[in-house]
Amino acid sequence: MAVLLLGEVNDGELALDPTAKAVNAAKALGEVTVLCAGASAAAAGAAAAKIEGVAKVLVAEHPALSHRLAEPTAAMIVSLAGDYSHIMAPATSDAKNVMPRVAALLDVMVISDVSGVVDADTFERPIYAGNAIQTVRSKDAKKVVTLRTSAFKAAGKGGPAKVETVDVPGDPGLSEWVEDKVAESDRPELTSAGVVVSGGRGVGSQGDFALIEKLADKLGAAVGASRAAVDAGFAPNDWQVGQTGKVVAPELYVAVGISGAIQHLAGMKDSKIIVAINKDPDAPIFQIADYGLVADLFQAVPELIEKL
Amino acid sequence: MKVLVPVKRVIDYNVKVRVKADGSGVDLANVKMSMNPFDEIAVEEAIRLKEAGTADEVVAVSIGVKQAQETLRTALAMGADRAILIVAAADAHQDIEPLAVAKILKAVIDEEQPNLVLAGKQAIDNDMNATGQMLSALLGWSQATFASKLEVNGDNAVVTREVDGGLQTIKVKLPAIVTVDLRLNQPRYASLPNIMKAKKKPLGEKTAADYGVDVSPRLEVVKTAEPEARQAGEIVPDVDTLVAKLKERGVV
Numbered sequence: 001m002a003v004l005l006l007g008e009v010n011d012g013e014l015a016l017d018p019t020a021k022a023v024n025a026a027k028a029l030g031e032v033t034v035l036c037a038g039a040s041a042a043a044a045g046a047a048a049a050k051i052e053g054v055a056k057v058l059v060a061e062h063p064a065l066s067h068r069l070a071e072p073t074a075a076m077i078v079s080l081a082g083d084y085s086h087i088m089a090p091a092t093s094d095a096k097n098v099m100p101r102v103a104a105l106l107d108v109m110v111i112s113d114v115s116g117v118v119d120a121d122t123f124e125r126p127i128y129a130g131n132a133i134q135t136v137r138s139k140d141a142k143k144v145v146t147l148r149t150s151a152f153k154a155a156g157k158g159g160p161a162k163v164e165t166v167d168v169p170g171d172p173g174l175s176e177w178v179e180d181k182v183a184e185s186d187r188p189e190l191t192s193a194g195v196v197v198s199g200g201r202g203v204g205s206q207g208d209f210a211l212i213e214k215l216a217d218k219l220g221a222a223v224g225a226s227r228a229a230v231d232a233g234f235a236p237n238d239w240q241v242g243q244t245g246k247v248v249a250p251e252l253y254v255a256v257g258i259s260g261a262i263q264h265l266a267g268m269k270d271s272k273i274i275v276a277i278n279k280d281p282d283a284p285i286f287q288i289a290d291y292g293l294v295a296d297l298f299q300a301v302p303e304l305i306e307k308l
Numbered sequence: 309m310k311v312l313v314p315v316k317r318v319i320d321y322n323v324k325v326r327v328k329a330d331g332s333g334v335d336l337a338n339v340k341m342s343m344n345p346f347d348e349i350a351v352e353e354a355i356r357l358k359e360a361g362t363a364d365e366v367v368a369v370s371i372g373v374k375q376a377q378e379t380l381r382t383a384l385a386m387g388a389d390r391a392i393l394i395v396a397a398a399d400a401h402q403d404i405e406p407l408a409v410a411k412i413l414k415a416v417i418d419e420e421q422p423n424l425v426l427a428g429k430q431a432i433d434n435d436m437n438a439t440g441q442m443l444s445a446l447l448g449w450s451q452a453t454f455a456s457k458l459e460v461n462g463d464n465a466v467v468t469r470e471v472d473g474g475l476q477t478i479k480v481k482l483p484a485i486v487t488v489d490l491r492l493n494q495p496r497y498a499s500l501p502n503i504m505k506a507k508k509k510p511l512g513e514k515t516a517a518d519y520g521v522d523v524s525p526r527l528e529v530v531k532t533a534e535p536e537a538r539q540a541g542e543i544v545p546d547v548d549t550l551v552a553k554l555k556e557r558g559v560v
């Protein structure tokens with residue numbers, strides 16, 4: 001058995017954390033070959049070659065592969081698929097865009113957001129916003145799988161594995177990139193941060209969200225938000241934590257002014273320690289919090305910042 | 309322009325999900341079912357395209373049990389022009405996998421020839437996030453997933469997508485599949501007169517066999533289990549105690 005694993009490459013750089021977590025989940029299934037695809041991907045390939053458990057790296061460079069558009073990226077992966085029993089990727093928004101397309105082109109089912117690898121055919125995945133964990137056994141000849149990174153530890157350093165370049169089928173010409181709006185930040189990345197501070201509707205305004213950010217900076221944390229806070233414009237979309245946002249499992253998760261709707265819990269309930277600050281003693285978030293503080297956040301958060 | 313909107317009947321998002329004691333799945337007997345929330349957003353967007361004069365017909369399609377008729381009536385009450393139900397399961401517990409759904413949708417699309425398909429980004433029951441992408445692959449069409457903004461101009465659509473790093477805008481050739489995200493719009497409620505009117509709108513019915521699609525699953529469900537429950541911890545009286553506890557645990 002052999003695994004082709006799509007490395008997470010952004011603007012020519014390897015996102016090490018999600019890729020190393022996916023490698024760790026995949027390596028029990030067979031020899032792992034990491035594919036780094038992009039307009040430029042050689043540097044990413046060199047970085048991937050140093051992940052423990054990687055046997056080989058394939059570098060695919062072509063202008064059509066920039067910005068990870070689904071159609072050319074899926075065609076690229078399918079052109080390599082013959083040699084592998086498993087095609088896997090960390091469940092990033094790029095992979096969620098591409099991998100179902102790959103699966104359909106191969107006439108197999110995709111197995112999305114896998115949180116546990118049981119054996120070569122059998123996988124666990126959360127369904128119903130994490131209210132149930134389903135174990136599924138695939139009858140398909142090839143398995144196309146995305147891996148929920150918060151469920152796996154990152155593989156360490158190793159290698160270097162050998163790096164080869166591969167031919168690119170080219171551009172089907174169905175879509176083109178227009179622009180990216182990416183907020184630059186010095187804060188850690190949300191899905192790999194050790195500490196996450198999230199704000200909800202209770203924060204009240206975009207201006208007051210600065211309080212959440214200040215607490216985050218004090219803790220060296222990434223900033224998250226509930227859907228309600230994003231919908232209201234307090235926070236950008238890529239901060240949303242939950243069933244339909246990002247899934248995080250940091251050492252410490254601090255939820256401020258968040259009620260604890262099931263869709264929010266789906267994205268953070270595997271955090272090691274959960275702290276909730278909410279003025280409503282009956283807020284459901286307290287049912288899963290390790291430490292709950294019933295207080296007005298506008299008093300508690302400044303005090304917390306001062307005392308930390 | 310014709311817009312096709314696949315809508316899925318799912319457990320209502322407010323219902324507390326219970327796993328069956330025998331581990332065979334989630335108990336759907338006598339629970340409230342609704343249209344997948346993402347699909348409401350897709351229907352809304354299609355209707356807005358019609359109201360803006362960009363689209364001239366909106367067709368809603370559902371694949372599943374007979375009762376998905378109710379979901380289609382909701383789409384019609386919101387403003388869709390007609391609906392197609394493809395009966396493919398006898399029981400709500402028998403869910404149809406995205407690959408089979410995509411194959412059936414492809415057959416419907418071959419007949420209907422829409423220029424745009426607006427689907428939900430994911431169904432909130434199985435959270436697969438796959439059907440739109442699979443359909444797009446089978447048709448060889450362009451795809452734009454996780455849309456928070458959609459602009460249709462002639463033979464292309466400009467779509468802003470919610471991605472991990474922020475927002476990405478792409479231009480796709482029509483016909484295309486667009487899957488919609490939460491912030492694309494705020495779906496309307498159907499008014500009572502429109503609910504009444506919807507009862508008279510055409511709702512065609514077919515079966516998966518009519519399209520020659522094999523819906524037998526590729527993924528066998530071995531078991532369905534409750535996740536490990538998290539215990540509630542303690543309520544701390546003040547910020548000082550909170551800081552002390554966190555220091556004790558070594559996280560600050």
Ligand SMILES: Cc1cc2nc3c(=O)[nH]c(=O)nc-3n(C[C@H](O)[C@H](O)[C@H](O)COP(=O)(O)OP(=O)(O)OC[C@H]3O[C@@H](n4cnc5c(N)ncnc54)[C@H](O)[C@@H]3O)c2cc1C
Nearest residue numbers: 200201202226227228242243244245257258259264279297
């Ligand atoms: C299809 C679908 C998908 C969804 N996906 C997600 C998702 O991915 N992520 C997500 O988060 N949600 C998601 N939701 C939304 C979810 O159901 C909730 O509506 C949302 O999480 C609520 O956000 P909130 O807790 O910030 O707001 P609210 O529920 O309004 O809670 C605000 C809380 O703030 C407290 N508060 C107010 N003022 C103060 C104060 N001064 N001091 C202290 N506390 C205060 C209140 O007591 C209250 O508990 C989804 C919903 C649907 C239908």
Ligand SMILES: Cc1cc2nc3c(=O)[nH]c(=O)nc-3n(C[C@H](O)[C@H](O)[C@H](O)COP(=O)(O)OP(=O)(O)OC[C@H]3O[C@@H](n4cnc5c(N)ncnc54)[C@H](O)[C@@H]3O)c2cc1C
Nearest residue numbers: 314333334371404405428430431434435436437438439525
């Ligand atoms: C209780 C339970 C029992 C199950 N039993 C089985 C089983 O016996 N065999 C088996 O193989 N699998 C079973 N499954 C797994 C299941 O079949 C797939 O995982 C599931 O179909 C994933 O699809 P999704 O709805 O998440 O699609 P997504 O890809 O997340 O859906 C995205 C969008 O596609 C469109 N769409 C999706 N489905 C439809 C539809 N039916 N009609 C119209 N539009 C649609 C909608 O626009 C939707 O928003 C079961 C799952 C559960 C929870």
